[in-house]
Amino acid sequence: xxxxxxxxxxxxxxxxxxxxxxxxxxxxxxxxxxxxxxxxxxxxxxxxxxxxxxxxxxxxxxxxxxxxxxxxxxxxxxxxxxxxxxxxxxxxxxxxxxxxxxxxxxxxxxxxxxxxxxxxxxxxxxxxxxxxxxxxxxxxxxxxxxxxxxxxxxxxxxxxxxxxxxxxxxxxxxxxxxxxxxxxxxxxxxxxxxxxxxxxxxxxxxxxxxxxxxxxxxxxxxxxxxxxxxxxxxxxxxxxxxxxxxxxxxxxxxxxxxxxxxxxxxxxxxxxxxxxxxxxxxxxxxxxxxx
Amino acid sequence: xxxxxxxxxxxxxxxxxxxxxxxxxxxxxxxxxxxxxxxxxxxxxxxxxxxxxxxxxxxxxxxxxxxxxxxxxxxxxxxxxxxxxxxxxxxxxxxxxxxxxxxxxxxxxxxxxxxxxxxxxxxxxxxxxxxxxxxxxxxxxxxxxxxxxxxxxxxxxxxxxxxxxxxxxxxxxxxxxxxxxxxxxxxxxxxxxxxxxxxxxxxxxxxxxxxxxxxxxxxxxxxxxxxxxxxxxxxxxxxxxxxxxxxxxxxxxxxxxxxxxxxxxxxxxxxxxxxxxxxxxxxxxxxxxxxxxxxxxxxxx
Numbered sequence: 001x002x003x004x005x006x007x008x009x010x011x012x013x014x015x016x017x018x019x020x021x022x023x024x025x026x027x028x029x030x031x032x033x034x035x036x037x038x039x040x041x042x043x044x045x046x047x048x049x050x051x052x053x054x055x056x057x058x059x060x061x062x063x064x065x066x067x068x069x070x071x072x073x074x075x076x077x078x079x080x081x082x083x084x085x086x087x088x089x090x091x092x093x094x095x096x097x098x099x100x101x102x103x104x105x106x107x108x109x110x111x112x113x114x115x116x117x118x119x120x121x122x123x124x125x126x127x128x129x130x131x132x133x134x135x136x137x138x139x140x141x142x143x144x145x146x147x148x149x150x151x152x153x154x155x156x157x158x159x160x161x162x163x164x165x166x167x168x169x170x171x172x173x174x175x176x177x178x179x180x181x182x183x184x185x186x187x188x189x190x191x192x193x194x195x196x197x198x199x200x201x202x203x204x205x206x207x208x209x210x211x212x213x214x215x216x217x218x219x220x221x222x223x224x225x226x227x228x229x230x231x232x233x234x235x236x237x238x239x240x241x242x243x244x245x246x247x248x249x250x251x252x253x254x255x256x257x258x259x260x261x262x263x264x265x266x267x268x269x270x271x272x273x274x275x276x277x278x279x280x281x282x283x284x285x286x287x288x289x290x291x
Numbered sequence: 292x293x294x295x296x297x298x299x300x301x302x303x304x305x306x307x308x309x310x311x312x313x314x315x316x317x318x319x320x321x322x323x324x325x326x327x328x329x330x331x332x333x334x335x336x337x338x339x340x341x342x343x344x345x346x347x348x349x350x351x352x353x354x355x356x357x358x359x360x361x362x363x364x365x366x367x368x369x370x371x372x373x374x375x376x377x378x379x380x381x382x383x384x385x386x387x388x389x390x391x392x393x394x395x396x397x398x399x400x401x402x403x404x405x406x407x408x409x410x411x412x413x414x415x416x417x418x419x420x421x422x423x424x425x426x427x428x429x430x431x432x433x434x435x436x437x438x439x440x441x442x443x444x445x446x447x448x449x450x451x452x453x454x455x456x457x458x459x460x461x462x463x464x465x466x467x468x469x470x471x472x473x474x475x476x477x478x479x480x481x482x483x484x485x486x487x488x489x490x491x492x493x494x495x496x497x498x499x500x501x502x503x504x505x506x507x508x509x510x511x512x513x514x515x516x517x518x519x520x521x522x523x524x525x526x527x528x529x530x531x532x533x534x535x536x537x538x539x540x541x542x543x544x545x546x547x548x549x550x551x552x553x554x555x556x557x558x559x560x561x562x563x564x565x566x567x568x569x570x571x572x573x574x575x576x577x578x579x580x581x582x583x584x585x586x587x588x589x590x591x592x
Binding site: 008019028040044086090131256 | 298299300302303305306307309310311313314315316317318320321322324325328335337383386387389390391392393394396397399400401402403404405406407408409410411414415416418419422423426427430457462465466469507511518520521524525547550551554560563564567568570571574575578
């Protein structure tokens with residue numbers, strides 16, 4: 001064995017050990033989600049006697065009135081997909097006109113968006129909720145299915161607003177590198193400005209659109225504080241999976257078998273997506289952080 | 292197309308409208324309201340009069356021990372987390388780029404915790420610190436490990452640091468991996484042929500070449516740990532309670548949770564708002580320092 005090969009063997013062992021330590025929490029959770037309540041407390045490190053207990057626990061959670069697993073899952077999907085689609089569409093449009101229009105106002109608007117990247121949700125959340133509630137009262141939609149709070153329109157609008165700064169910044173940087181000649185050729189061929197954007201420019205933006213989709217999608221899917229405030233958490237309000245997990249824990253303080261099962265059910269969707277889109281997700285998150 | 296330069300066409304307004312509409316309603320107006328409310332006795336109850344109180348909320352905040360305590364705890368939490376996350380992430384990055392057989396598996400495994408939201412991670416680790424580790428500790432006959440980490444102000448802060456490190460290390464690793472892969476292999480090989488040892492190549496070639504990545508990861512971890520809310524909320528909820536400067540308070544309450552609790556648990560919306568403004572200003576200072584550093588790097592380059 002050469003020196004290099006032996007060194008690689010030690011590195012391989014080190015990596016495996018670190019990997020196993022990193023995965024250990026998941027293993028412990030899986031083990032305990034497949035036990036009845038008392039065994040979780042008395043013997044958290046023992047292997048489950050009957051692994052199929054997990055499905056009994058999972059069935060309990062799926063039917064639980066607080067978790068509302070299926071509706072919560074569907075709401076999470078609607079909110080994530082809907083908000084991301086709105087963000088991609090509206091911010092690519094905005095960034096394009098901001099790049100292609102060279103005026104002081106255009107630069108000022110762009111700088112305003114860039115500056116807002118750092119605004120934390122905490123600084124606007126209290127006024128935002130009371131202001132959305134007063135809009136509801138003014139429009140007479142409070143308590144109806146068109147209401148903003150505890151409902152889809154409000155939270156999607158919130159994500160559009162909060163997603164805009166970083167997404168416009170990312171699109172802006174990319175569009176600056178797209179040659180304007182392409183668009184000029186299309187205009188000569190009789191394409192309107194709007195059609196030029198949707199037919200010619202938008203398809204070229206695909207790489208940066210992937211980054212915008214991944215960054216916003218991961219954030220919105222896992223977000224807690226914003227939906228906690230905007231969705232309010234009432235009985236008749238829309239709830240996302242993280243909200244469902246938190247309210248379940250609040251209600252079943254000692255039922256660790258069920259709490260751990262709930263966390264697994266909340267993790268499964270994103271892990272499945274990751275298995276299929278691993279390369280895109282990692283690339284999107286790294287690109288988004290570096291720019 | 293040249294004709295639209297320097298002019299605002301209808302398309303300019305039309306395409307900008309949806310983003311501007313959402314941005315104005317969700318950020319601009321609440322931000323202005325928030326600054327105003329922080330100088331009033333606003334209580335978020337519709338119909339009650341709002342009275343101007345000047346700097347009262349800010350004076351109350353700076354004379355409040357819990358805010359000072361949260362500020363200190365946040366700084367300690369951020370500082371230790373930043374060091375641990377970056378150290379572990381850099382080590383992981385060196386490992387997964389070292390041509391190991393299962394490199395892709397390790398990479399995915401280290402990244403996995405980052406996919407899951409802080410709330411879910413917080414509850415998982417609550418069980419591990421409260422049940423799993425004490426069970427292991429009593430089986431091994433260790434007094435220290437048979438106690439819950441969450442029962443003591445120092446170990447519960449450390450518990451939060453462990454969870455945050457576990458969550459973020461894989462993400463930061465990916466940034467280092469991207470940087471390491473952009474370094475030409477020939478450069479490292481040439482140094483190896485010249486007889487440079489592994490740590491010499493690391494210190495004198497690799498690390499200087501990926502210096503910009505360190506600036507990015509440093510500020511990314513700083514901002515993310517400074518804003519930490521979810522893990523704090525789910526894992527310790529600020530507890531356990533303890534005494535600081537003669538006052539009973541929650542010993543692991545970070546700034547973001549302190550803002551939330553001030554407004555919700557203690558129902559003092561204007562006070563919570565004033566704290567949020569200070570929180571915002573602190574983040575603003577951090578990012579201005581970052582911009583300054585990046586600009587200086589660009590000039591040097």
